[in-house]
Amino acid sequence: MKGFYRLVNIESIKMLKVVLLLCIASMATQLLLLNRELNNFTSHSMIERFENTYVASGAIVIFLLSILLFCVYFLLTIYSHYWGSKSIYTYLTLPIKREAVYFSKLTAFLLCIMPLFATQLMTIFIGYELVVWKIANVTEGPWMNNGLFLSFIRSESLQILFPLTLNGIVSTWSIIIALATGLYYGILCERSRQYWGFLLIITAIVIILYVISDRMGSPLYGYSNWYITSVSLFILSSFFIWHGMKIVKRGAIA
Amino acid sequence: MKKIKKHIAIIIFFISLFIMISLLTFVYVSKDHSTFYLKDHKGDRSVLNDITVQGELRDAYHTVHFTIENNKVTKNTKIYSYPISDPTNRSWFRWMETTLDGVDYEILGEGEFDIYRNRRKTSDVPQGWSHVKTDIHPSSAVNQVELGLGLAQVGESIYFTVPTTSAYVGNNHIYEIEFVDPSQRISRTDGFTEQRVIATYSLEQNGDSTSKTIDVLGLQGVGDHLALIKREGNDLVIREFHTDGEEVGGTILDNFFLDVETRLPYTAYLNEADNIITLSFSHKRDEFKVVNIEFAHGEGFEIIDVVDVTFEGELDENHRLVEMFYKNNKLYVANTLKDMTDERNFIYSIGRPIQFFLHVYEGNELLYQGEIVTDMNDDLIRFQTAPFSAGGVGYDYHEHRNFVHISFK
Numbered sequence: 001m002k003g004f005y006r007l008v009n010i011e012s013i014k015m016l017k018v019v020l021l022l023c024i025a026s027m028a029t030q031l032l033l034l035n036r037e038l039n040n041f042t043s044h045s046m047i048e049r050f051e052n053t054y055v056a057s058g059a060i061v062i063f064l065l066s067i068l069l070f071c072v073y074f075l076l077t078i079y080s081h082y083w084g085s086k087s088i089y090t091y092l093t094l095p096i097k098r099e100a101v102y103f104s105k106l107t108a109f110l111l112c113i114m115p116l117f118a119t120q121l122m123t124i125f126i127g128y129e130l131v132v133w134k135i136a137n138v139t140e141g142p143w144m145n146n147g148l149f150l151s152f153i154r155s156e157s158l159q160i161l162f163p164l165t166l167n168g169i170v171s172t173w174s175i176i177i178a179l180a181t182g183l184y185y186g187i188l189c190e191r192s193r194q195y196w197g198f199l200l201i202i203t204a205i206v207i208i209l210y211v212i213s214d215r216m217g218s219p220l221y222g223y224s225n226w227y228i229t230s231v232s233l234f235i236l237s238s239f240f241i242w243h244g245m246k247i248v249k250r251g252a253i254a
Numbered sequence: 255m256k257k258i259k260k261h262i263a264i265i266i267f268f269i270s271l272f273i274m275i276s277l278l279t280f281v282y283v284s285k286d287h288s289t290f291y292l293k294d295h296k297g298d299r300s301v302l303n304d305i306t307v308q309g310e311l312r313d314a315y316h317t318v319h320f321t322i323e324n325n326k327v328t329k330n331t332k333i334y335s336y337p338i339s340d341p342t343n344r345s346w347f348r349w350m351e352t353t354l355d356g357v358d359y360e361i362l363g364e365g366e367f368d369i370y371r372n373r374r375k376t377s378d379v380p381q382g383w384s385h386v387k388t389d390i391h392p393s394s395a396v397n398q399v400e401l402g403l404g405l406a407q408v409g410e411s412i413y414f415t416v417p418t419t420s421a422y423v424g425n426n427h428i429y430e431i432e433f434v435d436p437s438q439r440i441s442r443t444d445g446f447t448e449q450r451v452i453a454t455y456s457l458e459q460n461g462d463s464t465s466k467t468i469d470v471l472g473l474q475g476v477g478d479h480l481a482l483i484k485r486e487g488n489d490l491v492i493r494e495f496h497t498d499g500e501e502v503g504g505t506i507l508d509n510f511f512l513d514v515e516t517r518l519p520y521t522a523y524l525n526e527a528d529n530i531i532t533l534s535f536s537h538k539r540d541e542f543k544v545v546n547i548e549f550a551h552g553e554g555f556e557i558i559d560v561v562d563v564t565f566e567g568e569l570d571e572n573h574r575l576v577e578m579f580y581k582n583n584k585l586y587v588a589n590t591l592k593d594m595t596d597e598r599n600f601i602y603s604i605g606r607p608i609q610f611f612l613h614v615y616e617g618n619e620l621l622y623q624g625e626i627v628t629d630m631n632d633d634l635i636r637f638q639t640a641p642f643s644a645g646g647v648g649y650d651y652h653e654h655r656n657f658v659h660i661s662f663k
Contacts, residue, residue, distance in 0.1 A: 012263035046640040046647070111263050114270035121277045142639070144632040149284040153315040153333055154653055164282050165335045219314040219337035219652045226336075 003096035004104055011077075011108035018073050019112045023119040026066040027126075030059035034127045038134045047139070050131050050147050051155035059127065060157050063120050070116060071183055074109055078187050102248040106241070109180050121162060124148075156216040167226045171211060174230035178204050178237045185240035188247045197243065204236045285331045289629045290318060292327050292612075297622035299325050301614045304582050309660035311628055314341045314652035320626070322612075327626070342573060342651050343658040352402030354412070361401040361414075365391065369405070369414065371433050382433025386449050388416055390424035393461055400519040403472030405431075406480055408497050413452070413473060413480055420467035423460045428453040428473065428480065428495060452499035455482070474522050476549040477529045483520075488512045490533075492547060494554050503554035507545060516543050523578045527663075530558070532580045537562070540569045546580045559583065562618045567591035570608050579662035584621070587613040588660045598638070602647060605637030610657050630655040 037057035054060065128148045135143055144150060152158050163169050182204045189197035211229045258265065290311075292299065307322040314337040320329040350361050357379045360370040363386075371382035399417040406413045412431040416422075429449040459465035466487030474481045479502070482493040490510040494503045510516065515538045523532040529549040537543040542563040549555050559580070569576070569591060576589040593607040600606050608631060614622040633654045640647045 009260060009263045012266070013259070016262065016266065044641055046644055047635050047638075049635065108263065111267045114267055114274070118270035118273040121274055125277060139639075142632065142635055144635060145289055145629045146284055146287050147632075149281055149287070152281050154313070162278060162281075164278070164285075164333055167335045219339050219341075222339055223336045 004100035007096070007100060007104035008107045008111070011104050012111050014077055015073065015108060015112045019070065019115055022066045022070055023115050026062055026116070027119050027123045029062045030057075030123050031127060031130065033057045033059050033062065034130060038131065041134060041138055043139045045139075047135060047142070049144065049151065049154075050128050051151035051158060053131055054124070054127060054151070055155065055157060059123070063116075063123075063161075066116055067113070070113060071179075074183065075187065078105065078184075082191075098249045098251075099245055102241075102245045106180060106184055109184065110177075113176070113180070117161070124151075124158070124162075160212060160215050167230075168215075170230045171215070171226040174233040174237070175208050175211060178208060178233040178240075181237040181240040181244070185244045188244045192247045192250075194247065200236060200239065204233065204240075207233055207236070285316065285333060286329075288318060288329075288331065289627055290320060290327060290329045291627055292322065292325075293625045293627050295611075295623040295625055296620065297614070299622060299624055301584065301622045302586075302612070302624070304584070305579065305586055306663040307586075307588065307612065307660070308663070309588070310658050311630060311655050312338075312341050312658060313633070313655045314338050318628075322626075337652065341658070342656050344573070350401045352405050354405065354407040359402070359405055359412075361405065367401070367414075367416065369431060369433075370436065371412075373436075381436050383436035383438075384431045384433050384447075384449065386414060386416075386429055386431070388424075388427070390416060390418060390422045390426050390457060392421045393423045400472070403483075403519060403522070404470075406473040406475040408475040408478055408480060411497065413475065413497070414449075415470060415473045415482065417472055418457065418468075418470045420460050420469050422470075423457050425454050426457055426470060427451040427455075428482065428499065430497075452497065453495050453501065455493070469518065471518065471520060472522065474524070474531050476524070476531055476547075476555075477551065479549060481531060481547070481549070481555060483533065485511055485518070490545065492555050492557075494549075505547070505555045505557055507557055507560070510543075510545070513537070521576070521578075523580075525580055525662075528581060530580045532578050532585070534563075534576070534578055540565055540567075542576075544578060544585060546585065559585070559617075561585045561615050563587060563613070563615060565589065565591055565611075565613070567594050567609070572604060573608070573656045575610075575657055575660065577660040577662070581662075583616060585615040586662055587611075587615070588657075588662075589613070590657060600638065601642050602637040602640060604649065605634050605640075607631040607634065628655070630657075 034054065034057045037053060048056070125148070128151070132143060152162060152164060159168060160172060163172050182201050185197060186201050189195060207229055211226070214224050215226070217223065302322060302325055309320055311318045311320065314334070316331060316333045318329050318331045320327060352359050356377055357372055358374060358376050360373050362368045365388060367386045367388070369384040369386065372379050373381065375381070399419055401417060404415050404417045413428055414431050415428045416426055418426065428451070430452050431449055432447055434447060457468055460467055469485040471483040471485055474483065478497060480495040480497065482495060484491045484493065488509045488511040490507040492505045493501060495501050517536045520533045520535045523534065524530070525532070531547045531549070533545045533547070535543045535545070544561040544563055545557060546559040546561070547555050548558045563585070569589065573590060576587065579586045588611070590608050590610050593609050596607055610626045610628070612622070612624045612626070613620060636647050
């Protein structure tokens, strides 16, 4: 356990600098974009709801981009074991269980993605105050009481990122875990040349895209059961972990 | 520093977790921070002591259940697990739909009718289909009638009579409706069961120009009896039937329709505990003539009050809401009105704020007017601020709060 803890720490430290840089860059860019969106606002402009202003500013794309960059960086950290120093051999000969090697990377990924989400949440809070301040400065017009809460329940993108209902929370975390385990499993499959594993990864991607489009859809057409799609993603994630661990244990990735 | 570095992963994780949990908790808890209180405009709110008002203010994503009891407003906010498709609860086909005891019914046809129970699956009751053949036929051009008003419930049983205009002749019936599984229906007559006729009444005098014409307005279940509501000439006629079909009496309001401004159809409201039916007829623009009929066992129906309801304001036609309830000689009305006192210039008329009022009348006197003040008009922010050059703003009814399911006890 101690070895695992130490490995998680080592892996996390490696990624943390980049993660913190991504956090700062993401927050700053989003607030700049939001400010730019508000710059055109005059006393004769239409006052939009916060969630519409936020999405229109393109800020949400920046967050998705930061997640994508983080995933790419995670990939690079793993592939770096094979380049230059070939440290993968050192890893596999460490006097700790290979399960610990496997889980340390996965845990580090999940630990390091958390600051990105926390920063995103802070950005939304600051962004909301920025919009309220700007509107109050430029116009005496109306504003929405409890507008931030309403944004969180009415905006499809905020509902997916930060759900307030149990089924939404389960669904979102099933997506995050499937992304993390699937990404890692993909690397292991490629390294061990077990390409058939990609079929299951594609299945997971299809389910994730289906869930996102379902949750982004209009209430008019109803929704599928998010628990069922979450369970299917959890099952796939469990397989990715089980088989991924098997590949690492066999040393097939060397 | 070295020690921190040794545990940096877990520290960063917990800081992030703490930020996320505290901010999301803040958002979640603020669901209860919406405005919701009763503001007196006229009279003393103690007149509300006799009743309990319940209802919901909702959009597709969340609902605020409220109760007014002993003059106090309590509310409970719930976020929907899955956003709902029809937050307005609006009936798009009002003339052929009705709701009895929380179950939706649809009536389709002309001459012969198909009655569907829970067709849109809005409740847990099994879906049902029933087919009704009639012995009536039009003798001249037919105007639209509200078929939904012909359906009534007594206990578990559903009864139906065909609402007709004076253009119909023949024999109309009151049927006891038996529903079958709609999946068994292949053609219109397959699976068809002849509906039991419990009473028959004639419309033949519609063909006789010397007699009073008959419009069948509807059927209402009150207590264990049925009230057949008709217009005969200018009179409002209520006929009382036992559920075995025996006609046991009735009452008449002479010359009720003499004032041509009193128009059909009507809307019926029921005070089940006191066996009082309230029939509300449109009278001029945004006014109502409200007839309150009490049913007492052994004594039959008696018209106890006719109230003229007028409002200071315009009814909101986009989300028309009028609910009535009669108790202890008072008529309680819950309705939405456009706020005409707001002097802002609204380029889009839909941007004009809506007010939700409780009115209490005794006789024709307005005893009390109170407003439930909410944030619902905040949702109109785009319509209130869009310049003319915006060229139109889209309205999504999922993202606008409205009052629904208002009920009195």
